[in-house]
Amino acid sequence: MxxxxxxxxxxxxxxxxxxxxxxxxxxxxxxxxxxxxxxxxxxxxxxxxxxxxxxxxxxxxxxxxxxxxxxxxxxxxxxxxxxxxxxxxxxxxxxxxxxxxxxxxxxxxxxxxxxxxxxxxxxxxxxxxxxxxxxxxxxxxxxxxxxxxxxxxxxxxxxxxxxxxxxxxxxxxxxxxxxxxxxxPDADYTLAIGKASVKREGTDVTVITYGLMVHDALKAADTLKDQGISVHILDLCTVYPLDKQAIIEAAVKTGKVLLLTEDTKEGSVISEVAAIIAENCLFDLDAPIKRLAAPDVPAMPYAGPLEHEFMVQPDQVEAAIRDLAEF
Amino acid sequence: MKNLHHTLGFSDQDVLTMYRYMLVARRVDERLWLLNRAGKIPFVVSCQGQEAAQVGAAFALNREKDYVAPYYRDYAFVLYWGMSIKEMMLNNFAKAEDPNSGGRQMPGHFGSKKLRMLTHSSPVTTQNPHAVGIALAAKLRGDDIVSFVTFGEGSSNQGDFHEAANFASVHKLPVIFLCENNHYAISVGLESQLACAHVSDRASGYGMFGKSFDGNDPLAAYAAVKEAVDRAHRGEGPSLLEANCYRLTPHTSDDNDMTYRTKAEVDEARKHDGVLTFADYLRDLGILTEEKEQEMEAAIRQEIDEATDYAEKAPFAKPESIYRYVYEETD
The missing domain is CATH 3.40.50.970 (Thiamin diphosphate (ThDP)-binding fold, Pyr/PP domains)
Known part of the structure; x- marks a missing residue:
């Protein structure tokens, strides 16, 4: 391969x-x-x-x-x-x-x-x-x-x-x-649209995200493993229509859910994911659902420090997972 | 009266057929208004004043292979293209059997894959790029067809009109853009829509052939569209045509046109109504006799009566059917 x-x-x-x-x-x-x-x-x-x-x-x-x-x-x-x-x-x-x-x-x-x-x-x-x-x-x-x-x-x-x-x-x-x-693989294959994919099995905190932020979550999970925190990562892959069953299973698995997106927060895809979890998993949750997203400003500025401030950073992801683990 | 149709290759029977389709569309349209005012159908959007241009244009196309994207006033065009009066009534009563959308869309939003007629929506001029895509795909496959699309003069200000025209011309595609200029975009007249004299003047900006013609004359419409069809088949690319028509009715059954134009203006336009002037032409040449006219009117009336009765009694689609066909259904 x-x-x-x-x-x-x-x-x-x-x-x-x-x-x-x-x-x-x-x-x-x-x-x-x-x-x-x-x-x-x-x-x-x-x-x-x-x-x-x-x-x-x-x-x-x-x-x-x-x-x-x-x-x-x-x-x-x-x-x-x-x-x-x-x-x-x-x-x-x-x-x-x-x-x-x-x-x-x-x-x-x-x-x-x-x-x-x-x-x-x-x-x-x-x-x-x-x-x-x-x-x-x-x-x-x-x-x-x-x-x-x-x-x-x-x-x-x-x-x-x-x-x-x-x-x-x-x-x-x-x-x-x-x-x-x-x-x-060199071979011809297709993957089903509408299916989320578990990118890492874990037991303490569930991270649900998509796109490049999956890699931020994976890195944070590696770091936190050494600190005794086991992270479960669900990659949505398709953000519409959402794989509701996979979202519910992932949320129920740990009872603690961090949702990540690079988009601005209000009305984002992860807001819908939060609603699905809230509707279906109330008695399985051990902590409030946590969302990390870009701030609700019109778009990402150009200058380096401003761009940095806009984007969710890997250390924030790590801290949010740790907070949930300790909740 | 000079015979104008023989030089175009039409027999007397051909022009009678042409007239018949214009008349059918007019009588269907008139019936729809009666049904609306009687509270039997919620909405009417009319073709009155545009029948001549529509039927003349349709006669220049190939009903066996060309693709068409008619807009919501094209009742006469669509009737000639292959939709029956019964189907037209099912569409207007929004019944399950309506072949255009099964009652999902408002009336006049035509579409039929069997007839190679693209499905139409309400945001205007979105169909123009689709017609260009049809022509692009046909050219790639080596299919010798033309792609025909219609729209109003107000719509000719939309971005999609310009983007589609430019794309078609850059790629020299066999597209015929026909603007049915009825002089009103709801209440806004031509002088507030265009700063050039004719919609077809815009053709030169895209490097394509442009021509305006009398939209009350089906023979003029035929000649113009035929010229565009011949150009398309010769690989000379798209054409932008403009039919000068007049909208004889309000915009829709929900509009009051007397709030923005005068009865005198509409009465003046009625004198040039293509359904009447073409009948005069045929009468003067002795082609449309009183006997034929009465026979035609009676047959049309009976067909409309039967279609109305059928459509009124036909069932609506089941409420639970709204969940279907969001995506492809497999298994």
Whole structure:
């Protein structure tokens, strides 16, 4: 099994799906000759040509809207949003159209479209190259939102997204692209969308999170192990629709729950996770549910110290777990 | 009266058929208003004043293979494209058997995969990029089709209109954008919507073919759309057409148009109503005889009566059906 980076897993999943199914096409800004501003589509233009790896005009609503049309014709488009921050012009196409086409046509039409978008901060991206946008779409039935944490999950979930007959938003943490490496089988495999994954078994405190913060939780768990605290980590993998059963099981397992997100706190995905636990696990909890998230300010500032203040830091994660263990 | 249809390749029977579809749409529309005012259906959105442009355009397309994305006023277009009067009534009564959405959507939000007619929503002009995507996919597969989409002049100010037009032109896609300019976006007139004389003037900004025509004349509509179809098949890319129409009814059954325009203005427009002027043309040429006209009216009336009766009695979808088709259902 090869050890590859998070972004190489994205590239590999697309390449394999394009080889497997000639209805898979890629559309977006700079995805062609440039291979994507992050190099996610590197080499695909050369291998599959400009008719399947399409450099579009700079217009996000058209990238998604034209993708929806092509999907209704029977293609499996992958629409790349260069940054999740720039998805907003496409929100009408995503929420009013992609999410509702199966429903409003009474199952006549469907939209097998994957929308890929890099999200997340800690890269000196300032307000508009750092945001986590998942909460905007996380109460829109008809959509699925996938946010993987490891190269293994990336490959399996991106392939599943491309093969899905419903629209999927696939969020990739841009800092994970080259930071996170892991073992990825050469074989073709998919992972089920909508299933959370236990990333570490533990008995004292449960951490539920997704994306890059899974790695903060894993690091904290390693440190705390030496201090006699056993941490259970559930990676949501899909943040909409949520894997309610896995969330309840993970919460009940330790009775002490820390929820982590890089997004601003109010109305975030972990707020919904907290509600699920509150509704289902009251008598199994041994401590109040704890949430660690970004502050409720509009977005992440650019200057180093300000960015640092905005982001949840690994020592805060560790301290929060310790507090819960000692509660 | 000069015969204008023979040079377009139409027989006398063809133009009678054309007229019949215009008349069916008008009579269906009139019936819907009666049903609404009688409290039998909650809402009407009308096609009156746009039938000629719609039927003429539809005649220029290939009903066997082209893809269409009609908007919510396209009753005449959709009737010609293959939807029956009964289905139209089921749609307006929002019954389970409505082939467009099974009663989920408001009336006039058409869609049918069988008819290669994209599902339509209420936020305007979202269908334009979809039509472009259809054309892009067809081009990739080497399918020789055109993708046809309609919208209003108010909608032509939306970002999706511009993004779709530009995309289609950059990629030289076989898309026909037809703006049905009825001069009103609810209450706001053309002078407050556009600073250029014609919606089709915008075509040059996208590097595409543009043309305006008399939306009361189905033959003019046919000729313009046929020209765009021929261009598309020759690989010359998209076209932006504009039908100059007039909305003869209020915006919907919930609107009072006398709060923003005068009866005199509407009465003047009625003199140019395509359903009436095309009938005059056919009468002058002796194609539409009094006998044929009475026969046509009676047959249409009977079909509408039967369709209304059927749709009124048809069941609604079951309440518990709202949970279905959020995602693909497997097993």
């Amino acid at each position: 090869a050890v590859i980076s998070y972004i190489d897993a994205i590239n590999l999943a697309m390449k394999e799906e394009m080889e497997r199914d000639d209805q898979v096409i890629i559309m977006g800004e700079d995805v062609g000759k440039r291979g994507g501003v992050f190099q996610a589509t590197k080499g695909l233009y050369e291998e599959f040509g400009g008719s399947r790896v399409i450099d579009t005009p700079l217009a996000e609503s058209a990238i998604v809207g034209v993708g929806i049309g092509a999907a209704m014709y029977g293609m499996r488009p992958i629409a790349e949003m260069q940054f999740s921050d720039f998805m907003l012009p496409a929100v009408n196409q995503i929420i009013s159209e992609a999410a509702k086409i199966r429903y409003r046509s009474n199952n006549d039409w469907s939209v097998p479209l994957t929308i890929r978008a890099p999200y997340g901060g800690g890269v000196h991206g300032g307000l508009y190259h750092s945001q986590s946008m998942e909460a905007i779409f996380a109460n829109v039935p008809g959509l699925k939102i996938v946010m993987p944490s490891t190269p293994y999950d990336v490959k399996g979930l991106l392939k599943a997204s491309i093969r899905s007959n419903d629209p999927v938003i696939f969020y990739e943490h841009k800092r994970a692209y080259r930071l996170i490496k892991g073992e990825v």
